[in-house]
Amino acid sequence: MKKYAILLVTIFLGLASALSYAQAPVPFINLPLMPDATAPGGPQFTLTVNGSGFVSGSVVNWNGNALATQFVNQSQLTATVPAANIATASTGWITVVNPAPGSGTSNTTFVSVTANVGSEVAFNTFSSPATGVNPQSVARADFNGDGKLDLAVANATDPGSISILLGDGTGNFTLASSPATGDYPLSVVVGDFDGDGKLDLAVANFYSDTVSVLLGDGMGNFTLVSSPAVGNWPSSVAVGDFNGDGRLDLAVANEQDNTVSILLGDGAGQFTLASTTAAGDAPTSIAVGDFNGDGKLDLAVAAIGGMVSVLLGDGTGNFTLASSPATGVASLSVAAGDFNGDGKLDLAVVNQCGSDPSCKSPGTVSILLGDGTGNFTLASSPTTGMYPGSVAVGDFNGDGKLDLAVTQTGSEPLSIFLGDGTGNFTLATSPATNGGVAVAIGDFNGDGRMDLAALGADSVFILLQAAPAVKLSPSTLTFGTQLFGTSSNAQPVTLTNTGKAALQISKVVTSPNFSQTNSCPRKLQPGGQCTANVVFTPHNVNTITGTITITDNAPNSPQTVQLTGVGTAVTLLPSSLNFGSQPVGTTSQPQSVTFTNYAPKAVTISGGGLTGSNPGSFALSNNTCGTSVPAGSSCTISVTFAPKYSGPKNATLEVNDNGGASPQTVALSGTGT
Numbered sequence: 001m002k003k004y005a006i007l008l009v010t011i012f013l014g015l016a017s018a019l020s021y022a023q024a025p026v027p028f029i030n031l032p033l034m035p036d037a038t039a040p041g042g043p044q045f046t047l048t049v050n051g052s053g054f055v056s057g058s059v060v061n062w063n064g065n066a067l068a069t070q071f072v073n074q075s076q077l078t079a080t081v082p083a084a085n086i087a088t089a090s091t092g093w094i095t096v097v098n099p100a101p102g103s104g105t106s107n108t109t110f111v112s113v114t115a116n117v118g119s120e121v122a123f124n125t126f127s128s129p130a131t132g133v134n135p136q137s138v139a140r141a142d143f144n145g146d147g148k149l150d151l152a153v154a155n156a157t158d159p160g161s162i163s164i165l166l167g168d169g170t171g172n173f174t175l176a177s178s179p180a181t182g183d184y185p186l187s188v189v190v191g192d193f194d195g196d197g198k199l200d201l202a203v204a205n206f207y208s209d210t211v212s213v214l215l216g217d218g219m220g221n222f223t224l225v226s227s228p229a230v231g232n233w234p235s236s237v238a239v240g241d242f243n244g245d246g247r248l249d250l251a252v253a254n255e256q257d258n259t260v261s262i263l264l265g266d267g268a269g270q271f272t273l274a275s276t277t278a279a280g281d282a283p284t285s286i287a288v289g290d291f292n293g294d295g296k297l298d299l300a301v302a303a304i305g306g307m308v309s310v311l312l313g314d315g316t317g318n319f320t321l322a323s324s325p326a327t328g329v330a331s332l333s334v335a336a337g338d339f340n341g342d343g344k345l346d347l348a349v350v351n352q353c354g355s356d357p358s359c360k361s362p363g364t365v366s367i368l369l370g371d372g373t374g375n376f377t378l379a380s381s382p383t384t385g386m387y388p389g390s391v392a393v394g395d396f397n398g399d400g401k402l403d404l405a406v407t408q409t410g411s412e413p414l415s416i417f418l419g420d421g422t423g424n425f426t427l428a429t430s431p432a433t434n435g436g437v438a439v440a441i442g443d444f445n446g447d448g449r450m451d452l453a454a455l456g457a458d459s460v461f462i463l464l465q466a467a468p469a470v471k472l473s474p475s476t477l478t479f480g481t482q483l484f485g486t487s488s489n490a491q492p493v494t495l496t497n498t499g500k501a502a503l504q505i506s507k508v509v510t511s512p513n514f515s516q517t518n519s520c521p522r523k524l525q526p527g528g529q530c531t532a533n534v535v536f537t538p539h540n541v542n543t544i545t546g547t548i549t550i551t552d553n554a555p556n557s558p559q560t561v562q563l564t565g566v567g568t569a570v571t572l573l574p575s576s577l578n579f580g581s582q583p584v585g586t587t588s589q590p591q592s593v594t595f596t597n598y599a600p601k602a603v604t605i606s607g608g609g610l611t612g613s614n615p616g617s618f619a620l621s622n623n624t625c626g627t628s629v630p631a632g633s634s635c636t637i638s639v640t641f642a643p644k645y646s647g648p649k650n651a652t653l654e655v656n657d658n659g660g661a662s663p664q665t666v667a668l669s670g671t672g673t
Helices: 002-021
Strands: 045-052 059-062 068-073 076-081 090-097 109-113 122-127 135-141 150-155 161-167 173-177 185-191 200-205 210-216 222-226 234-240 249-254 259-265 271-278 283-289 298-303 307-313 319-323 330-337 346-352 364-370 376-380 388-394 403-408 415-419 425-429 439-442 451-455 460-466 470-473 476-483 491-497 503-510 514-518 529-536 542-552 559-568 570-573 576-582 591-597 603-611 618-623 634-641 647-657 664-672
Touching (some): 045 090, 059 076, 150 173, 150 185, 161 185, 200 234, 210 234, 249 283, 271 319, 298 319, 298 330, 307 330, 330 388, 346 376, 346 388, 364 388, 388 439, 403 425, 403 439, 403 451, 470 542, 476 529, 503 529, 514 542, 529 559, 570 647, 570 664, 576 634, 603 618, 618 647, 634 647
Parallel strands (some): 135 185, 185 234, 234 283, 476 559, 576 664
Antiparallel strands (some): 059 090, 068 076, 090 109, 122 460, 135 150, 150 161, 185 200, 210 222, 234 249, 249 259, 283 298, 298 307, 307 319, 330 346, 346 364, 388 403, 415 425, 439 451, 470 491, 491 529, 503 542, 514 529, 542 559, 570 591, 647 664
8 A cells, every 4th residue: 555655656746847848939929920011000910920839828019018819839829910000100019928837928920000112112311329349239128117228238258248229119228238348249139038027138158158148127237147158269159949848048149159058948047068069160140940840949040151040940949950951151141930921930141252352342131932841941141241240130121021131241231132932132222321230120219110229339320211281281271162074173282291201102093073183203212292183073962972082102191181071052143232422212213143953853942032231221122932943943022222321231142942052042222312
């Protein structure tokens, strides 16, 4: 009996031990979201999130608020985005949160709520907050929990530091703290390494051969808690849950050793070296993603030797070389995303011509399309400036297709390449930054468009995406009364592009009963104006309202001007009768007005008469209209003036009918003498 009890206890402890390890992994989101951009004011839609580490009970969050989420499989979730979330131009911060045990939160990606601007992408430098000396890497996240993006910049000095710049949501940043790191930090990444819900930092220190792990307090302050050793000359660090235990781990590229070190986290900020994998000649950059669709995170490592090592993970922290697609002479940076929309991750690799001064060829971006098994094929190689430094991925023009931002070292500008969704990219703009070895992408001013934070010389350039802005004048047009089937005189509406980017005008339309002609071009440059001339042609009677609507790529598109007019099917002419001077106590000769019915059916007259200041000085002498006027017919009403007292006299003849603009009126005047 005692042995049996001991056996039961042993089995129970074993099961408890096994269950303690059955934690949900930390989820990881691959780019792009589907869709990753939507126009403001649209209906609710279904968001598809691809990645790895998803479990039953995973929840997609929009700006920290849970969406109704459906688990498809370990690599895909769908979620319903309510129309209220996209009512105005903004950006949705998307994360996936897994249930306990584990309860990890994924990396952050974005849905832009913005108009598709096509190829008209432009950036303006908004601010240039100072960093430390020789900034080399930048990461964006919300470090103080105010819902606004902040920046962490690695300053490569000896000893090194991290500049924490807190954003105010308008594009301005303020230095909050500068925690020390090891010597010559080259790369910084963000993650919650101790599971307290506050973001932390990991920094690769090139000369110290260590990674500095700094835990955040949720207010923008960070404390160094560990410095695990890695290989020689660590130049890049990436984050992910590589062994599926619900705790974030690190992958570090060691440039001199030609290896990648895998550091497994314990969930408290401490890391242990688990494996070391060969990764090409002088690896410098790491991209994380599930490249073979098995639900386990893999690595793509760019190396100066001119290749990318694709390392497939087994879910325990070990990696195996799967392929080594060739790129350029010196591959310095790699980023992952689905560039051709086939649901399989692709790679963008930045290549310099080489370190030899005699090498004069421009740099390139190698676009490597993945087949979903870990193999990649070169699809295109758009050229950059002479010395590209890094590449980042985002949707800059709001068309739902991934684009690229490529930095240039030295004084060359950034290169913004727009993707066509098939793996081809076209240079769209080259905003000046006075150098830059790294760039971070995010909506820094909350307008729904992706902005840039590009490193310069001891500062970071905040480049806000320029947007067109539309001013319409006037905001309303009133046309008065217009006869059924006839057209009013035109009234102008002036459109001015008050923004800093070209306005693409796609449509100008009016409501029924109104029409327009315009001088607006397809593309209106900043400061440009054009005019739409609006005409009122009523096809029914009584008060008619409508709009002229202009659809374009401005954030508040479409813009409208309210239109109002009154349609009538009858006329009472002339509109005034002047009897001149008339002796008191006498009666003038009668004057007549004509009531005409232009409607295709009879008009009913329900009443009328003389009103106004002096109705007793006038009289109706003859009325042939009766109570109904047939379609297309006319009738007359005669009026006489018989003043009882001297002086000017005024009154109004009114006819009440159902022909629109009722009552019809005629102004009456005369002077008693």
